[in-house]
């Protein structure tokens with residue numbers, strides 16, 4: 001099979017990306033396109049890019065809605081590669097039979113076809129041609145794949161002379177295909193929050209998760225906190241499904257915002273919020289053992305186990321040792337008496353993050369920006385009413401929490 005591989009940060013996925021994929025499918029040189037969102041981008045590190053799962057799942061939504069019956073597949077291979085995402089390393093792993101055969105079969109390709117020897121093409125815009133020789137290990141890239149560059153009218157690149165030049169250096173001539181002009185730049189879209197030039201599915205995703213806010217909370221935390229947040233997002237990827245992973249990251253960002261408003265440490269809030277549900281989809285017996293390790297038999301209900309278990313998991317596997325962060329994770333389901341400001345923030349952000357739609361949260365969201373305790377009273381008061389009307393027991397820790405809020 002001739003397979004085109006299209007890597008990018010897709011932050012956000014826009015119409016320019018769509019036109020490259022469509023053009024590549026139509027050019028006749030390849031039979032399938034595999035899209036690989038970068039996880040740790042070598043050019044744009046730190047707070048410039050959204051955490052990898054946001055970009056990955058936005059891309060997934062777009063591909064599913066735009067290429068329903070076409071051979072366009074999404075690969076999460078970079079989540080399992082350590083360190084910066086270099087094309088040479090990604091391709092080496094991707095082209096390995098141990099990866100590509102099961103990957104193609106999982107995407108509906110018959111075994112016989114998946115086991116063939118494939119040829120690979122690295123798809124990109126023609127703007128990569130003038131700088132390709134300065135990429136990390138260009139020889140290695142070309143050992144696995146030829147370049148397949150999209151040329152747009154008026155892009156200012158003389159593709160023929162660039163192809164001649166690269167052929168002289170690497171003894172391999174890039175292939176060129178033509179696409180229509182599409183004006184779209186991820187950085188401009190992010191900055192101007194102008195979502196006209198992105199596919200509908202990406203627009204929906206951005207609105208659901210409130211991405212690219214004008215005042216990014218990550219601009220107000222330390223570099224180390226940004227790094228920890230980005231790494232936590234990658235670490236949790238295998239343990240949580242899409243919805244839960246994005247929820248827990250949303251809680252991190254909203255906790256950070258609340259911390260900045262209410263005078264709490266935004267670095268701690270970002271990490272505590274982001275990790276609060278890290279154990280929620282682990283095996284229930286494992287959750288129980290981890291919960292007991294942290295809090296004995298205080299939490300017995302299945303639904304609650306993940307909160308103390310999360311503290312154990314985050315501490316053991318992700319190396320969190322800050323007691324305040326671990327407490328915020330432990331008590332995010334029940335609350336407790338004498339809760340720290342950090343724990344209150346995570347508790348509330350868990351209920352109010354942007355993708356939550358279980359009730360009309362407008363008033364609570366507005367109140368949370370002004371008066372945290374008042375928002376907590378609204379939120380916990382509603383839980384109390386619901387439990388009482390259903391005749392359910394309220395956890396003793398939640399009772400202590402209510403009392404401390406004057407409920």
Ligand SMILES: [Fe+2]
Pocket residue numbers: 276277280306307332333
């Ligand atoms: Fe939770």
Ligand SMILES: [Fe+2]
Pocket residue numbers: 247248251276277350
């Ligand atoms: Fe949660």
